Amino acid sequence: MNTTSLFTRSRAAFLAGALAVAGAFVGIAAQNPGNATVSVKRDPQPIKRVPMEPSSFSDVVKRVSPAVVKITTETKAKKMAAQGQELFNDPFFRQFFGNRMPEMRQQPVSGLGSGVVISADGYIVTNNHVVDGADTLNVTFNDGRELTAKVVGRDPQTDVAVIKVDAKGLPAVTFADSDTVEVGDRVLAIGNPFGIGETVTSGIVSAKGRRVGILQDVQGYENFIQTDAAINPGNSGGALVDIQGRLVGMNSAILSRSGGFQGVGFAVPANMVSHVADSLVKNGKVVRGYLGVSIQNLTPGLIESFKLKDNRGALVADVEPNAPAAKAGIKGGDVITKINGKPVVGANELTLAVTSTSPGTKINLEVLRDGDTKEITVTTGQRPNSGKDSESLLSGGDESDTGVLNGVAVDDLSAELREQFNIPARVKGALITNVDPDSAAARAGIRAGNVILEINKKPIRNAQDAVDLTAKTESKKTLVKLWVSNPSGGGSTVFAVVDESDAKDNS
Template identity: 45%
Template sequence: MSHSQSPVMRSWFAFTLAVTATSTLTSLVLYQLPASRLFGVPVDRAATSVAADQLSHAFKEAARSARASVVSINSIKRYRPAAGGRSAPRQQLPEELRRFFGEDSWERFFESPQGQAPFEQQGMGSGVIVSADGYVITNNHVVQGADDVTVTLHDGTTQKANIVGTDKKTDLAVLKIAAQGLTAAPLGDADLMEVGDWVLAIGSPFNYHQTVTAGIISAKGRRVGVLQSVQGYEDFIQTDAAINPGNSGGPLLNLRGEVIGINTAIASRSGGFNGLGFAIPSKIVGSVYQAIVQHGHVERGQIGTLIQDLDRDLAESFGYNSTDGVLVQDVMPEGPADRAGIRSGDIIVRYQANPVNNSKQLRNAVAATAPGTRTKMTVFRDGQERQLEVVIQSQNLQRRASRNKPSESSTTTLGITVQTLTADQARQLGLTPQEQGVLVTQVASGSLAARAGIRRGDLLLDVGGQAIDSAADFQEALQNFDPSTGVRLQVKRGNTRSFVFLKDLP
């Protein structure tokens, strides 16, 4: 056997030497390079340091300029024992808690011996000074029902406050303290803020006065349902700046120290902050403040319609090729919209020459319009746009009303059974002789109608724009119904009309 190396062994030896040399050379080169050159573009440490210092300075200046305008608010509610020793009147209990405790359990819980002294409930929140002569903005829920309100300024001095006015529909309140020469916070424009912009929240979370937290704007135009029970106006700024109990009523600031919102609510399962805070935008804050200071209350406009957003199927059923706009569900008889010629089934596409995107936008715009104003609106009807003029009416004058009539029954492919109304049924439902429709008497579980939210007791007024006044009419209107393309129904439930689109799942 020869001791000379085979060609394969020589090749392997040469390869090993090459790899070793390359690795050694690479290590030497990397060792000589600064760490900032290893990945991507070289870091300019000087420029980065300057940028960080500038951002830090902006935070400090915004906090410094605003802190003198931020106050802590303490409220006291006094409960006096009623006859029989019950100390908390039934109307003082929120509906949610009443359902939780039950009427009897709640009253037994607060039952007290005859003649016991009144007890007090204390509340805590924040606010922001908006005028040098002592006007303060906070949340309505911070001072609602309070017998006494005190305001603690940034220097620790305390002032008794009077409630100038409140607005439940936006959860805002205006207070007044007897002081002059105060530092008023400037009101900024939340419309100019964008998602990702830095913001600061200042307030008294858990009674820790003058606490500053920072975050960004996470979203705009949020509707979270906290004002749903009062049919309120929600257009919240969402932020991840920490907001906790006690922050309510305090300002949300941009880095110029301007108030762009009033911190109001959090979304949380634990009651503590989970990165989801909500603030009322400055445009709403400013208009409510001006109305309360000038008139003591907020007067809002309305046009006397019920409206809903569009989806693709519903829009196409009206021959409309967009989901921007607002569908008119119902029109209040003799109301502003009715007098202007607006009809159920119209799609409102412009208000005061501005495009309308959704029902929240239109509702807020109409509410912000002074009653008595003549306003131009553009509606889409029967394939073309029409311009109408409506005179805005005060919401205080609103009276909702709706227009339907008469016993055979019919079961349809939609999964519902309908019945022609008798005269007695129409009377019991409060219908006028001019009103028409059919009564839903049964809805099959899992059917198209059930998935669309139709219920037993609903009235069906038309099918695809065709009015119906009997079960036979309803059955005939559905003769050519194709579940894959769908059909639009107009439904009346109580005093409310709405449109639904029934279509089989793909």
């Protein structure tokens, strides 16, 4: 079963009075409030961890629940042409039947979700998928008041949205520093499952830093807090709070084989919610920091090839020309081990740290290069928009030359092949046209459509370079630098280690 299909955004929708799943995209024009700001309350102190927890959380719930709201959405009915529409466009038919054409209408779709008030003047955070596609929004508070809301901004890449109601003096939640949350901490989930009314469930933080592929279609930034506090359809956008009543996350999705809660829920960390909400309120969109590097995690093969001590850090596979990283002196093959003094565990942690900064921010990087540690200061730029739609890179090419990497066919990058495989002119190397599925290269993740840029840190200009250099290689392990496509179009650079020592004996 496809793992991605197991994930359920916890939004309930009703179609013609029956419970169903809603996911239509209609779109609300995001309001850009110009220079608006939102000031949220913060308490950065770590939670007080004591051996015995209270026997009741009623005081916490009483403080927090007024700031948790129910969000009702509606997508207006759409006109549908009746079957046989093309016949009525014929002048002969219009002569006898007139210009009247019967119409059919889809039923309006209603949806449910939750939200959290973050400021007294009416700003509310929720999930993007709760408000995505809705034409009208209504917010119901736990005292029964109901107000209409408008979208301030949406960020599909984190599944965070900000809406606003016209009100003053609202109870607002206090944000905790979600970086201080630890696995095992007690948490409460507050929301409106299935639209039955405000509901509180309890559990613990089961894991941190989860990347589960929920947002992969939009190249999202995932850093979920996992919890076993029950989250169900309608809980999306609700609060995940600690036992002091501070927001540590915003409930977003569940992993389930049945569609109902099975003990695995995910919440967007409060720090990410705060950063995104602040940018949406100020700019109507999220403006992210940017280095201009392609990075990847360190595998055992890469650790050996680069003579590293452990797998901590993010390997720089490529640096974009004239990007902030290039201007600061970052090079391909560098390993970034710290950012602003904090250890970098892997590529995702570095990406999250950089994208949480604003363009123009100076960040200090600790870089390992050829065994030496360097301190480099980079001023972040603004992350550009995603590229064009992806294209298939699996069509074949000239497979006559199979002398490189055992089971890999290569060809020169002609103008026709560049157009066929959508390879930019700046990419120089040898195009891989076929890979034997039983080869060591296939096991290393190398695929047809990749471009070999370097072999053992030596540049490749064409197919013959790749064949000649491989023939001279005596080691069973080969370090290959590749250009590969990505789901959003364009491409990125990665390293792979081809280990022929474990090749199958086909004799």
